[in-house]
Amino acid sequence: MKQLATRAITYLVVALLFVCAVRFTPELPERPAAGVLRSPVSTHIDSAAAMLAAPAPLLSRTERLERGETLIGLLKRTGISEESARALVRAATASAVDTRYLRAGMSVEVTADSAGESPRELVFHLGVDRLLRMVRSDSGWTGTEEKLAWKTDTVVVGGTIRASLYxxxxxxxxxxxxxxxxxxxxxxxxxxxxxxxxxxxxxxxxxxxxxxxxxxxxxxxxxxxxxxxxxxxxxxxxxxxxxxxxxxxxxxxxxxxxxxxxRAQFLRAPLEFRRVSSTFGMRFHPILGRWKAHKGTDYAASAGTPVRAVGDAVVERAGWAGGYGNVLQLRHRNGYVTRYGHLRGFAKGIRAGARVEIGQTVAYVGTTGLSTAPHLHFEVLVGGVQRDSRAALRSISxxxxxxxxxxxxxxxxxxxxxxxxxxxxxxxxxxx
Ligand SMILES: [Zn+2]
The missing domain is CATH 3.10.450.350 (Nuclear Transport Factor 2; Chain: A,)
Incomplete structure (x- = not known):
């Protein structure tokens, strides 16, 4: 009887010590960047008696693969022994992880006992929508790759233009x-x-x-x-x-x-918006002084950027013309002509008489003729007269x-x- 009481007291003391250890173990403080994400098993213990029956509490935290670091290095950093780390990486490689393609910054969630020594589950975040979950059982590690579902939602955004759409x-x-x-x-x-x-x-x-x-x-x-x-x-x-x-x-x-x-008869611009350099804006005018009065529009873009036909047309001219450098002239319906200057070159098949469709790539941005930097000079002529392209191409039909x-x-x-x-x-x- 006395022996039984002694044993009970011993159990109680051990249990209390354990509770204290759990309560006051700092949350894996090795790395400031790492944080405790979740505790799958509550660490809150009401009584020593409950403790006797409950499994050891688990703690999760996230580590990120550092530049030049190996997976084994990361795992060892979390307190896993070299041997277990190697076994784990072998299993992970067999499952889905190609260690050659691991990117620095990849996060790995490690769930282990409170001492961090005995990992139970590891989650490798292989991509934004792909993860590998490694779970340890008596027979070793098994991995399952999981595809995460993207959620669709709808958002209203609105704003005021100060400098540009961007x-x-x-x-x-x-x-x-x-x-x-x-x-x-x-x-x-x-x-x-x-x-x-x-x-x-x-x-x-x-x-x-x-x-x-x-x-x-x-x-x-x-x-x-x-x-x-x-x-x-x-x-x-x-x-x-x-x-x-x-x-x-x-x-x-x-x-x-x-x-x-x-959709309408004309595109409003001969370059895709994503291709136009936003840095120059409206002030950019790379042409020499005597060209200042021209009615054309200049679009700054890098050399080689595709130029598109703003409407269905027949090529009227594709060749060299003084200050324009390589110039392309397209004739559209109703007396509209569009002109594209300083081109590096023309797209395949573009020669006088060729038919082109709206949006088709017809030439490439360059800096030929009187030009000091790659840009596209664009003009609209109606009945032989230069017009402001903003007004001329405006169509609501x-x-x-x-x-x-x-x-x-x-x-x-x-x-x-x-x-x-x-x-x-x-x-x-x-x-x-
Ligand atoms: Zn110009």
Whole structure:
């Protein structure tokens, strides 16, 4: 009897010591960057008796692979023995990890007992949507690769133009479209409005934009642009809108508020917005003094950038012409001619008499003739007279939506408009 009591007291003392150890063990302080992510088993213990039955508490933390570090190095850093680390890396390699392609910064979640010596589970974050979960059992480590689902949601962004579309998106959409997704959004908007707005030229300080955008979000927070559902620009007080509508008669495309396709006879710019150097802006004028009075428009872009035909046309001229250097002249319908100067060269098959389609690559940006830096000199002539391309290429005549689809379009437009007017942020969208 006395022996039993002694044993009970011993148990109790051991248990209390253990509780103290758990409670006061610092949270794996080796690296300031690493943090305790979660404790799958609660470390909160109510009584010593409960402790006797409960398994040892587990702790998780995240480590990041450092530049030049091996996986074994990282694992040893977490307190795993060299031998277990090697066994683990062997198993991980057999499962999915190609150690040759591990990137610095890859995070590894390690779940181990409180002393950190005996790991139970490791999660390798192989990519934004891919992870490898290694679980230890009596027979060793087994790995399962998991594909993480991207979530789709819808966001309203809106802002005011101060310097450029990039700047406006940067200052208003960054929380929702981090990193490259921001540029993708700018390019998508430029593409949607490419028949109506030259995003590198037409925006003025104080102009505004709004967009209702579907995006993909990975569990890691990585974000991708999916598609623009609706957008509007208020340019010098006048509004141009775009609504994405999936017509039975073609691919989903964009229509303005009146139901006319945004497609038109001419593209507003001979270079894709994403190709135009934003650094030069409106002030850039690389031509010598005597060219200052010209009615053309200059687009700064790197040499070799593809130049596109702004409309269906026949090539009128493709060759050298003094100050223009290599110049291309296209004849369109209704007496319109477009001229592209300082070209490095012409696209394959471009010669006088050749037919070209709207958007087709016809030449490449260069700095031939009277030019001091690579740029495209672009002119529009109507009836032989130089015109301001901004005015000359302005067209609002798109093909109207089919009569049979009109009511479907209008009800979609109303729903999109209501969402577009919502406070910027993630919105709930109940379409169809
Ligand atoms: Zn020029």
């Amino acid at each position: 700047q406006a998106i940067d200052s208003s959409a960054t929380p929702y479209f981090p990193g490259r997704a921001k540029d993708e959004l700018a390019w998508a908007l430029a593409d949607i409005f490419e028949y109506r707005v030259d995003m590198s030229r037409d925006l003025q300080q104080g102009d505004r934009f709004r967009a209702l955008v579907e995006r993909l979000v990975a569990p890691t927070g990585a974000t991708r642009m999916s598609k623009v559902l609706a957008a509007s620009f208020t340019l010098s007080g006048s509004e141009v809108s775009a609504f994405r509508f999936d017509s039975k008669y073609g691919k989903p495309s964009y229509y303005d508020a009146t139901g006319k396709s945004l 798109g093909v109207p939506i089919e009569g049979s689809e009109r009511s479907a379009f209008e009800s979609l437009r109303e729903q999109l408009l209501a969402s577009l007017d919502a406070t910027p942020g993630v919105v709930r969208l109940a379409l169809r």
